Amino acid sequence: MLEKELTEIVLKEKDIIPFLQSLNDKDKRSLVPFIKKFRKKINETYIVEEKAGWGTYNKNEFKYSEKKRDLVDMACFVCFNKTDIKRAIFNIANLSVSDEYLKKIIPWYVPKWFEEVVNKGNPWELNYDKMMQLFKQGLINPSNGLIIRRLPIWIIERKWENNIADLYKPERLLKYEETLKDHIWLLFEEDSEINNQYAYLNTGNHTGGRDLWIETIISLVTEKRLDRQRVLIATIYTSTKGFNKSLSGWFFDLLIKLNPSIEEILSLQDELFSVLNSPHSKLINTVLKYFKQLASNEKFKFKAFIDNSSIILNSETKSVVNSTLMILDKIAKTHETIRVEICIKASEALINLDEKIQSRAAKLIVKYGDPQNSTITDEVSLYTDNLFHSTKELLKDYSNFEEEVQETEHYAESLKILSEENKITELESLDDLIFFVSQSIDNNEVYHIDLLLSYLPKLNLLLNSDNVSKLEPVFKRALDLSMFRNSNSQIGQLESDAAFYINDFAKLLLKKYPDKLSDFNKYRDTKIQNLLETGYDKTSIKLSLEEIEKHPIHDFIYHIHYSLFVKSKILIRKNLSVGFLCTPTHEPCWIDPEILLNRIIKYENSSESIDLYDFQLAFGRMPLYPDNKEFISKIDLIKDLEIRNIFKYHFDEINIRSVKINRPDLWLQSVLSKNNEDEINYFQDQFNYKLIKESGQYNWTCQLGDYIFKSYDHSKRKLVDKTGTKIELRFKDFYTEEVKKKSVVSSIAGVFRKKRMPNKISSIYEYMHFDISKYYVVIWDNDETKFLNLSPNNPSSFLSHVIHHNLKESTFFDETGKKNMTNLLKGLYEIWYRADYKESTYLFLACGLLCSEKVARELAGELWIKANSENNMNNVILGKTIGKLQYGPYAPFKRFTDLISANLFNVSKLHNNSLLIVINNMFSEMNETPIRGLKKLLELYHELLLKFPETKLNNRSKEKFGKWSETKSLKPVIQKILNISLKNEGS
Amino acid sequence: MSETLSYIYDSRSSLERIKGAENLLLSKFNEVEKGNSPCFFWGKLKNPYEISRCLITLSNIVQSSFNLSPFQLALLKDPIVTAGNNQIRFEGFSHCAGVYARVDILENGQDGEFIENGTTNVDFNTPLISELSKIKKNDELVLSIGQQEVGFHKEGESFIERKVPLPSKWIKGLTTVQHYFSESEYAYTISRVQAIQLFKTIPSGKVKTDYYLIKRGNKYLFSPMSSKTSLSIGGIHRLKLLQPLIPLINELKIYPHKDMQAASFILCFDELNFIFSVSRDYWRGFSGEGAALETLIEDLPESLVQAFDNYSFSNQEFNPALMSFEEGIDISKIEKLSSKLSAMGLLGYDLAKNGFFYRRLPFKLSRILSLNPRLKGAEKLLENDKVQIIYNQDNKIEAKVDGSGIQHYVLLKEGKQKCTCTWFSKNQGERGACKHILAVKKKLKS
Structure with missing residues (x-):
């Protein structure tokens, strides 16, 4: 009956209020299920096709009028409980405080949930005035949260119509007694919008600053409407409320504007001490400014200040530390009895790596301390390692600084390239191989794909009808991965490719053991069916199931691995266990020469021919200086004379000129690995072929140059090419030869073919580059280290491409570029074992030391430290490279000087000397016009020079000093450097 | 949907000045009320400045998150406090359950009465934190865990009901952390100066790559490169939470997990330890780790668990040898028992003392086991x-x-x-x- 009545009222759009008023609680409850359904119906929509200038679009239209929908909402409001109403009406809080509801319903019915919904819903319809009226009527007791949200904007009268300016109306705060008595104080307690600049307002009647609330509070204090002392305390205590930097800073702007007098500051000391624990330096600085005024005052609680000073003396903000030291100085001046305590506190600032701060702390200690006091000298000596030369000079009476930094010791543990610790255990058993294959597509180790290539043919030989079903979960995972490509952020493209390869293996086995792999077969069919039903692209599914040979290759560089996958499949089909020559035997990618030797012999005893890329990869992974040379005598067991000679040449057993080279492509990796300039020239001359891309050896500059960019021309109404200038690292003669993609099958032809192409040496380096036009992401992360490990003896070729694509500027285009950099530096750290790398490797390292990613800079720093410890770093080339890069300058100098101060400085005497060589060589390549940040570098150089005063400056550096000293700020430090140099020359 | 549990506090925690001394009243909630006393501890704390800084840091940790959305972060959670065996321990996790912290007020760090042993959730609200941050060196701080008087909170308004997100994460995390602690080995003790230098090497921003604690000469530093003796620390930016405490410590002790699945630090103050542990990676909470799972499948007779519970409740400590002797149980069984009981949340692990302590989490065992x-x-x-x-x-x-x-x-x-x-x-x-x-x-x- 009621339902029928309600339906009629709504459909005929009659007045619903009398009906709702007539309902008792029971009626309301009984109507709820009906209203829910009815509301759904009244809110039904249909799609209308609308025309627009650019075509048609679909639009949703309600089936019933707005009036009808409103009537149902009213019914909901009166009948629903809290849960139902929140679920039914999205903006119930606004509806509840709308003028219509307040007028038509609230006078005779207030739902139980009304107060909670209004308080929690924060309705924008409700301004502070309306909120207070509801409060006065006893309808709500506004929550603190609601008051805090509504009060800040209340001092502005918004004018929406006719563009009339908004009006600043602070007098509104006087309308209700509660506002100034209670509500305004809440703004000091909880997060609010009080610091909003209200810059968007056009307050016609107020032309002052934009901090309306600061002015408002100041006026209220001046007019004595707010208690000044209470405002001061509340403002100071905002620092303990966990507000963000902006809001906290705003309150302290208010404090500054309140301009507390000395007497007030004295009375508020306890409150001000609590600010010193704030994480925001602006607050601390403000308080320190006040304390500076008090420091000599006898009422200053100096002991409390000293107690609290540890935290601020360790602040990252220099001004905080400086101010603290100044106050401590003033306290010490006035209070003789606590000078020892102050000196001990001041020495805590010696940990700071800023020379001026150290100097200030040291001067304070010298001024008030006593060199005979062991408490002070003990404390000072804690910081010995950290002190600048000038600080040591100041504190020479307080500690014995003669002990130099320790000789390097931490890298005594460094690994040999081939050792028991990094040896990769060779897996043999069926179980081990199954569990290995299962994890091979997870990228748990960088060399797992390499192992997989050898292990799958090996596993194939161990399978039979009893055990093959154990592989089903592996096949399932590979299938899932190949269907959804690279959905896992821990893996690269190569793992996805490996999944195709495992799929092919599964197909082979399915033919052989259909009954034993029926579960997998069923799973695969169901999965495909499900994907098709959910609208997954048919072509993609088909492609995912194709054999690896038919898959498109992502980029040139992937050819190398693809060819190995295909070769591995051939071994499986032929049931061969010869494996690959290039399978690493030691982490991350090295091959034990003896094992390689045995592998070659195994191949020679089989019917299978050696793959060229496999051969090249293997020799590129064979270290030049193995500890154990017993294998040398076994080289003659190799039947092939040329391979035998290459092996001997690789380990300096023969001279390259003494033997005939028939197959330069086999010799290539050993020639590049040995990196002997004379031998490379001989090799190049012999074959009239320059090893440019192979060695990654290019001319480069880092200077201001032109570049072309697209810009929209409004007159032509189209994008046009424009020329701009920027500082860029450029390879002048970068290898740009187009490589025609060979079919994978032809690329794996054996090395023993009869014909050779003239003047061309086929190698993996033909594919070691990227097609920038093809992808947004040039080098996929998680693959880059595997590419680097393709040729660890000669990383320069691959790294030159990374520089060309990712490092033209010191900032990164995207996250992938950053990941590439950190992953590659970690990879390079692992394989770095000599000093004579080509320049591209040093250029990559230099870019690492200067790039915008701090982690990468630290990694590059670690690599430098390790390489120097092992005497494997050419600091002259590195210094020149950094200097040449900074000619641009490639990057802000501060990055490098901060890295030196924090990570590279004082590692050991050896490292300090190496650092001196680096910087000395940098100077010679740098621009005559000094760049920003040069002063800090000169200061560091001076600091190092004091440790090695016998160092000779090279002439080019001296010339630069002459030019740079024309700059006033650089002159003093350059003079200091030249003085040491002069003394040196004089002696 | 994440599981939530409603706490109902008897009253709001507060810090009030009574007769010039600070009174810290911590309101409690307990799902498994064992004793009847409304108050566990009442007494004076000797080192109020350091304690209040540690509690603020703990509160910051509990309110931080390293892999949750701002919405999830907006929901607050509260630490747990245990009073017993003459020690008071406050402990909690970050929202993501990847950072664990505990403030241990040692026996000589307080002067008061342990009226009853127990564990409870504590309401750490903003006004309380604000009051804590006002504590100065020579202030007097009186701590009361639980409620002083029954009937203090007769007014209906003083009840606080709060929905807490994922307490199940906490409970799982708490059990895993104790297990990791028991498998952690002491590595270094470093001085305050070395610790300050070490913490200055934490890179800024969110760090996605692993960092390693290494020793170079006399200095300790965090480096992105590992070495044979380095300790691995994932999500190193989480350590920044400790930075405000470092200048105040006496020394820092470091305990890596044997398989580097966690790194734990003890910040040693006078009469107070702050224990801090980070999970293997910032996106991995302790709660998701399955380290303790295998011990949970260990079937032990209910009577044994009960015997242990009674024994430990009255003794407040867990001495396997003594319990074996007193209760006549085979020692090997007791060792299995201790693993299982820590996995069940009945035992906590004290790294500094290298042993378990009894701490019955305020949650039902069935809840822990079902998680x-x-x-x-x-x-x-x-x-x-x-x-x-x-x-x-x-x-x-x-x-x-x-x-x-x-x-x-x-x-x-x-x-x-x-x-x-x-x-x-x-x-x-x-x-x-x-x-x-x-x-x-x-x-x-x-």
């Missing part, structure tokens, strides 16, 4: 008879366990365990056994 999805998954596999042992000889066990559409292959051999499932392949057992291995092991025990 772990891998354990539940394993039990479901067994219920549905999906585990088939195909070989069991010479210390080698092979089993087939039903997976989705295919059968997983599980191998237990020479103390090693392996499975062909995705979880195991990815983690290689580092994050605890998968449900398939757990199911096989449980089946073998039955």
Whole structure:
């Protein structure tokens, strides 16, 4: 009956209020299920096709009028409980405080949930005035949260119509007694919008600053409407409320504007001490400014200040530390009895790596301390390692600084390239191989794909009808991965490719053991069916199931691995266990020469021919200086004379000129690995072929140059090419030869073919580059280290491409570029074992030391430290490279000087000397016009020079000093450097 | 949907000035009320400045998150406090459960009365934190855990009800952390100066790559490159939470987990320790780690668990040898028991003392046991008879366990365990056994 009545009222759009008023609680409850359904119906929509200038679009239209929908909402409001109403009406809080509801319903019915919904819903319809009226009527007791949200904007009268300016109306705060008595104080307690600049307002009647609330509070204090002392305390205590930097800073702007007098500051000391624990330096600085005024005052609680000073003396903000030291100085001046305590506190600032701060702390200690006091000298000596030369000079009476930094010791543990610790255990058993294959597509180790290539043919030989079903979960995972490509952020493209390869293996086995792999077969069919039903692209599914040979290759560089996958499949089909020559035997990618030797012999005893890329990869992974040379005598067991000679040449057993080279492509990796300039020239001359891309050896500059960019021309109404200038690292003669993609099958032809192409040496380096036009992401992360490990003896070729694509500027285009950099530096750290790398490797390292990613800079720093410890770093080339890069300058100098101060400085005497060589060589390549940040570098150089005063400056550096000293700020430090140099020359 | 649990505090925690001394009243909530006294501890704290800084840091940790959305972050959670055995311990997790922190007020750090032993949740509200940050060196701080007087809170308005997100994460995390602690080994003690230098080497911003604690000469530093002796720390930016405390410490002790699955630090003050532990990575909460799972499948008689509970409740400490002697139980059983009980949340681990302490979490045991999805998954596999042992000889066990559409292959051999499932392949057992291995092991025990 009621339902029928309600339906009629709504459909005929009659007045619903009398009906709702007539309902008792029971009626309301009984109507709820009906209203829910009815509301759904009244809110039904249909799609209308609308025309627009650019075509048609679909639009949703309600089936019933707005009036009808409103009537149902009213019914909901009166009948629903809290849960139902929140679920039914999205903006119930606004509806509840709308003028219509307040007028038509609230006078005779207030739902139980009304107060909670209004308080929690924060309705924008409700301004502070309306909120207070509801409060006065006893309808709500506004929550603190609601008051805090509504009060800040209340001092502005918004004018929406006719563009009339908004009006600043602070007098509104006087309308209700509660506002100034209670509500305004809440703004000091909880997060609010009080610091909003209200810059968007056009307050016609107020032309002052934009901090309306600061002015408002100041006026209220001046007019004595707010208690000044209470405002001061509340403002100071905002620092303990966990507000963000902006809001906290705003309150302290208010404090500054309140301009507390000395007497007030004295009375508020306890409150001000609590600010010193704030994480925001602006607050601390403000308080320190006040304390500076008090420091000599006898009422200053100096002991409390000293107690609290540890935290601020360790602040990252220099001004905080400086101010603290100044106050401590003033306290010490006035209070003789606590000078020892102050000196001990001041020495805590010696940990700071800023020379001026150290100097200030040291001067304070010298001024008030006593060199005979062991408490002070003990404390000072804690910081010995950290002190600048000038600080040591100041504190020479307080500690014995003669002990130099320790000789390097931490890298005594460094690994040999081939050792028991990094040896990769060779897996043999069926179980081990199954569990290995299962994890091979997870990228748990960088060399797992390499192992997989050898292990799958090996596993194939161990399978039979009893055990093959154990592989089903592996096949399932590979299938899932190949269907959804690279959905896992821990893996690269190569793992996805490996999944195709495992799929092919599964197909082979399915033919052989259909009954034993029926579960997998069923799973695969169901999965495909499900994907098709959910609208997954048919072509993609088909492609995912194709054999690896038919898959498109992502980029040139992937050819190398693809060819190995295909070769591995051939071994499986032929049931061969010869494996690959290039399978690493030691982490991350090295091959034990003896094992390689045995592998070659195994191949020679089989019917299978050696793959060229496999051969090249293997020799590129064979270290030049193995500890154990017993294998040398076994080289003659190799039947092939040329391979035998290459092996001997690789380990300096023969001279390259003494033997005939028939197959330069086999010799290539050993020639590049040995990196002997004379031998490379001989090799190049012999074959009239320059090893440019192979060695990654290019001319480069880092200077201001032109570049072309697209810009929209409004007159032509189209994008046009424009020329701009920027500082860029450029390879002048970068290898740009187009490589025609060979079919994978032809690329794996054996090395023993009869014909050779003239003047061309086929190698993996033909594919070691990227097609920038093809992808947004040039080098996929998680693959880059595997590419680097393709040729660890000669990383320069691959790294030159990374520089060309990712490092033209010191900032990164995207996250992938950053990941590439950190992953590659970690990879390079692992394989770095000599000093004579080509320049591209040093250029990559230099870019690492200067790039915008701090982690990468630290990694590059670690690599430098390790390489120097092992005497494997050419600091002259590195210094020149950094200097040449900074000619641009490639990057802000501060990055490098901060890295030196924090990570590279004082590692050991050896490292300090190496650092001196680096910087000395940098100077010679740098621009005559000094760049920003040069002063800090000169200061560091001076600091190092004091440790090695016998160092000779090279002439080019001296010339630069002459030019740079024309700059006033650089002159003093350059003079200091030249003085040491002069003394040196004089002696 | 994440599980939540409603706390109802008897009253709001507060810090009030009474007769010139600060009174810290911590309101309690307990799901398993064991004693009847409304108050666990009442007394004076000797080192109020350091304690209040530690509690603020703990509160910052509890309010921080390293992998949750701002919405999830907006929901607050509260630390747990344990009073007993003459020590007071406040402990909590970050929202993401990847950072654990505990403030241990040592025996000589307080002067008061332990009216009753117990563990409770504590309401750490903004005004309380604000009051704590006002504490200065020579202030007097009186701590009262629980409620001084019954009836203090008769007014209906003083009840606070708060929905807490994912307390199950906490409970799981708490059990895992104790397990990791017991497997952690002491590595270094470093001085305050060295600690300040060390913490200055934390890179700014969110760090995605692993960092390592290394020693170079006399200096300790965090480096992105590992070495043989370095300690691995994932998500190193989480350590920044400790930065405000470092200038105040006496020394810092470092305890890496034996498999580097966690790194723990003890910040030593006078009469006070601040224990801080970070999970293997910032996106991995302790709650998701399965380190304690295998001990949970250990079937121990209910009577033994009960005997332990009674014994420890009255003694407030757990001395395996003494308990073995007094209760007449085989010592090897007691060792198994201690692992299981810490996994169940009945024992905490004190790194500094290298031993367990009794701390009954304020949650029902059934809740703790029912939380772990891998354990539940394993039990479901067994219920549905999906585990088939195909070989069991010479210390080698092979089993087939039903997976989705295919059968997983599980191998237990020479103390090693392996499975062909995705979880195991990815983690290689580092994050605890998968449900398939757990199911096989449980089946073998039955």
